[in-house]
Amino acid sequence: DSLSKLQLLQRHIRTFPDFPKKGILFRDICPILKDPATLTAVTDLFEEHVRKNYKEVDLIIGLDARGFLFGPLLAQRLGIGFVLVRKKGKLPGPTLSVAYDLEYGKAEAEIQEDAVAPGQKVLLIDDLLATGGTLYAACELMRKQQAEVLGCMVIIELKELNGIDRLKQHSVFSLVQY
Ligand code: PRP
Numbered sequence: 494d495s496l497s498k499l500q501l502l503q504r505h506i507r508t509f510p511d512f513p514k515k516g517i518l519f520r521d522i523c524p525i526l527k528d529p530a531t532l533t534a535v536t537d538l539f540e541e542h543v544r545k546n547y548k549e550v551d552l553i554i555g556l557d558a559r560g561f562l563f564g565p566l567l568a569q570r571l572g573i574g575f576v577l578v579r580k581k582g583k584l585p586g587p588t589l590s591v592a593y594d595l596e597y598g599k600a601e602a603e604i605q606e607d608a609v610a611p612g613q614k615v616l617l618i619d620d621l622l623a624t625g626g627t628l629y630a631a632c633e634l635m636r637k638q639q640a641e642v643l644g645c646m647v648i649i650e651l652k653e654l655n656g657i658d659r660l661k662q663h664s665v666f667s668l669v670q671y
């Protein structure tokens with residue numbers, strides 16, 4: 494059931510203090526990927542959330558880099574497409590970009606101009622919500638593409654960084670909170 498799937502997930506998140514900088518408590522999702530039953534449980538939990546709350550979704554939008562690990566599995570389960578939002582300079586052809594701040598640095602998010610059609614309904618996915626800068630930038634890209642953001646999904650939400658406030662126009666679903 495959902496509870497045991499969540500327990501399995503919780504047991505497969507490791508915590509490293511002072512990475513990549515002093516004062517950051519880094520939540521490592523690598524053990525999830527190393528254990529197929531846990532990866533299946535995570536995909537199940539996301540799929541259950543989408544099927545229950547969003548009857549019509551056209552695309553899953555994954556964020557560089559760890560959103561790429563979970564997004565395609567979910568999109569395939571749902572029988573819909575997956576689109577990449579990448580860090581600047583990685584995507585060929587015409588692109589749109591938005592700059593943002595991170596818990597530990599700065600970055601720029603980019604998407605191919607033709608990746609999403611106006612009016613398409615999308616769900617954004619990443620491994621973790623910290624300050625919300627990354628998901629906010631991705632939502633900005635969706636706004637530029639005139640897509641409809643149904644919601645954002647993450648495995649982990651870091652509550653004390655209030656990322657949810659930054660994304661206040663959007664619903665955010667998380668599997669585990671710290
Ligand atoms: C991490 C994480 C999220 C983002 C969350 O990625 O995977 O994408 O930070 O932080 P925020 O809510 O403060 O924006 P990071 O930028 O470290 O890059 P990576 O996925 O390439 O490791």
Ligand code: ADE
Binds near residue numbers: 521596621
């Ligand atoms: N991305 C931003 N903050 C993070 C954290 N504390 N752990 C893992 N990934 C992160």
